[in-house]
Amino acid sequence: MNFTMSFSELMPLAPVMIVALTTIVVMILTAIKRNHNLIATASVVGLNLAAAYVLFTMFGGAFKPAYVMGMFMVDAFTLLYQVIILIAALACCTLSHAYIESYKDNREELYILMLSSVTGAMLMVASSHYASFFISLELMSIPVYGLLAYTHQRSKSLEAGVKYLVLSATASAMLLMGMAYIYAYTGSMSFYDNVQALMQNIQQPMVLLGLGLIVFALAFKLSLAPFHKWTPDVYAGAPTPIVTFLATAAKVATIGLFVRYILTSGAIRVESIVTILTVIAVLSILVGNLLAVKQVNLKRILAYSSIAHFGYLLIGLISLTYASLLNVSVYVITYVLTTIGAFGAVALMSSPYNNVDEAESLSDYRGLFWRRPVLTAVLTVMMLSLAGIPLTAGFIGKFLVVFAAITTQHWFLAAMIIVGSGIGLYYYLRVMVVMYMTPPDVPRVDAVDHWGQKVGGIMVLLAALAVLVIGIYPDPIIKLAAQSEILSPIHFMLSQQH
DSSP states (O other), X not given: OOOOOOHXXXXXXXXXXXXXXXXHHHHXXXXXXXXXXXXXXXXXXXXXXHHXXXXXXHHSSOOOOEEXXXXXXESHHXXXXXXXXXXXXXXXXHXXXXXXXXXXXXXXXHHHHHHHHHHHHHHHTTBOBHHHHXXXXXXXXXXXXXXXXXXXXXXXXXXXXXXXXXXXXXXXXXXXXXXXXXXXXXXXXXXXXXXXXXXXXXXXXXXXXXXXXXXXXXXXXXXXXXXXXXXXXXXXXXXXXXXXXXXXXXXXXXXXXXXXXXXXXXGGGXXXXXXXXXXXXXXXXXXXXXXXXXXXXXXXXXXXXXHHHHHHHHHHHHSOSTTHHHHHHHHHHHHHHHHHHHHHHHHTTOOSSSXXXXXXXXXXXXXXXXXXXXXXXXXXXXXXXXXXXXXXXXXXXXXHHHHHHHHTTOHHHHHHHXXXXXXXXXXXHHHHHHHTSOOOSSOOOOSSSSGGGSHHHHHHHHHHHHHHHHHHOOHHHHHHHHHHHHTSHHHHHHHHTO
């Protein structure tokens, strides 16, 4: 079989190639001379170039969806999620620079690992074939093992890396087994070509088992209950900027791939799969919110909170209406901005050295308002947004998901979102109350001084500003999300089902 591929056919994947090229440049620069500022700058420049290219493609006018090598679908949905991943990666690079500045061991490899992972994440949201699905997922996950254990002098960081490695490998094995079962009956590895064969063989127990295994593996990556056990330990142990990366860029890539797979493979038409997704969503909301109530560690609170948030997101996916993809996309954007701000504030108060210096206990934040009022204001906005209080981005995301559930008459699911949000209000407000208390007699000495002058501080301020602006004027984000759906072949799949 003669297989040729011209460069012009690969052009839709140009942003991914820019990030991959940046990874190689950063490797070469590290080999020539170790200079932390130079490496960080090169990484940020590469990510900015890729983001600029994607934005130009989105708004440049003559964009047409492209099917690359029969493995990647580059459409408006792909571009939107790639932009979100690049913005999250830029924020994490910026936070990492301030966080790891005082680290005595090699600092440069952190950027190589992060760029490699971003390359995989960007390929994930374009994947439309089982081979590209698995390879891009592993390209995204494997560097994360190293990132989580990067500050290995801290035993907690090493433990976080090992836990994620072992459990992630188990999820990957489940994923491959699921793909094998489906391929055995359908004979096709492409999501789009698979639909008819999948529907014809859906009564086969092995096909259902295969779909179930794929859903469970992705539920693990998204830390949905009951596959959530690793989340609080990994979030609490890993360096804060890396947790930010895992909670934003890695999760966005997985949810993008999950949405495309569930919709375009026809899995959303299978009643038993919808039932499984419903159970996972409800469990995630209950488990995430109820376990967060007892926590006194801010990183653990945010970890359990993320389990609940992906439960809400799953309800947006189950409640399939014409607006459903719009709801999911808007929720992803609001969640990413809020998470960057919340973890960014924690990162700016932390240091990479010992177990003591990570600002994770709520007692570290007692009276923070009297020492760092601007940082307290940022963290307050993020907590209000996570709680879904009006005039913040989080409210818009939650409102649209509830709206989708009510439109499709999923009354129980809509009620679950409201109950979950009610429980969440308690622990988010508790964090805020602690910050405005009278400070302790011996205040904590913060790791980063003059944080507002650091780029990380500016970035966290911008995230807080974006959360407020979207909360007050959400139109541009909603239009962007709607456009990414209408131009996408996924929309065709949705219209076929109505």
